[in-house]
Amino acid sequence: MSKKLVNAIAEMREQDALKLAKEMLEGGSDPVAILDAAREAMGIVGKRYEEGTYFLPELILSGVMLNQIAEMVKPKLAKAAEVKRHGKVLIGTVEGDIHDIGKDIVVFMLDVNGFEVLDLGIDVPPEKFVQAIKDFQPQVVGLSGFLNLAFDSMRDTVEAIKKAGLRDKVKIMIGGGQISDSIREYSGADAYGKDAMAGVSLAKEWVGAK
Numbered sequence: 001m002s003k004k005l006v007n008a009i010a011e012m013r014e015q016d017a018l019k020l021a022k023e024m025l026e027g028g029s030d031p032v033a034i035l036d037a038a039r040e041a042m043g044i045v046g047k048r049y050e051e052g053t054y055f056l057p058e059l060i061l062s063g064v065m066l067n068q069i070a071e072m073v074k075p076k077l078a079k080a081a082e083v084k085r086h087g088k089v090l091i092g093t094v095e096g097d098i099h100d101i102g103k104d105i106v107v108f109m110l111d112v113n114g115f116e117v118l119d120l121g122i123d124v125p126p127e128k129f130v131q132a133i134k135d136f137q138p139q140v141v142g143l144s145g146f147l148n149l150a151f152d153s154m155r156d157t158v159e160a161i162k163k164a165g166l167r168d169k170v171k172i173m174i175g176g177g178q179i180s181d182s183i184r185e186y187s188g189a190d191a192y193g194k195d196a197m198a199g200v201s202l203a204k205e206w207v208g209a210k
């Protein structure tokens with residue numbers, strides 16, 4: 001079933017993909033496994049885009065499908081998780097980058113796992129992160145990005161937080177398609193999370209939640 005879902009998304013069969021995701025959810029499939037299948041499909045779409053067999057419309061449609069599936073899955077995840085709030089996480093896609101599908105998954109995984117999350121959206125300049133840290137006072141800041149240019153934006157954001165004298169008040173995690181531990185080192189962040197659950201684990205560890 002999950003292979004079928006991967007194929008439906010990768011082949012741009014929107015109605016089939018949504019129907020399959022609904023059937024899987026109703027049949028008791030693990031909601032996280034459904035999201036993983038959707039993510040695997042995005043990888044295939046990306047590869048086809050790179051090879052020149054898919055173009056921007058396919059990228060956009062795959063994003064739309066993933067968002068719809070994420071919305072479908074969200075209530076199930078929320079039901080499964082406890083509601084106690086562990087702490088606050090500020091998150092956004094860094095300056096110059098508008099990819100937010102992955103960030104949105106991180107946001108709702110944090111949310112259903114008991115964090116109060118402030119999402120600044122996309123293309124967020126360093127100053128906006130700095131101001132939001134002052135206002136919202138999170139323990140954790142999450143920076144998301146998919147483009148190569150996000151590496152510098154992440155570094156600039158960490159630098160701006162440092163300059164504002166706020167660096168020791170927050171733990172910073174970064175993530176996104178091309179992000180790795182060497183980008184963590186380059187940017188000066190505290191940790192890199194490979195997926196949404198890694199982000200939740202990091203945030204829990206940092207606020208001392210079980």
Ligand code: B12
Nearest residue numbers: 046098099100101102142144147148175176177193196199
């Ligand atoms: C969908 C998509 C788009 C959509 C985005 C829609 C949206 N609302 O996000 C649209 C069509 C708008 C788009 C636009 C562009 N895109 Co695009 N896009 C993609 C695509 C196919 C999928 C990305 C995606 O959503 N993946 C699925 C999510 C779930 O994965 P994820 O982001 O990695 O998130 C997971 C983890 O990384 C992690 N995570 C994410 N963030 C964070 C944060 C923290 C704190 C933590 C802990 C974890 C974490 O958790 C998530 C869930 O587990 C990729 C190809 C690919 N290889 O995947 C290209 C890709 C990213 N795009 C690319 C390009 C070039 C562009 C454009 C420049 C195209 C153009 N010519 O205009 C523009 C960029 C505009 C801009 N300024 O940002 C390139 C980037 C190349 C590069 N190295 O810089 C890619 C790799 C395609 C390619 N192979 O060429 N794109």
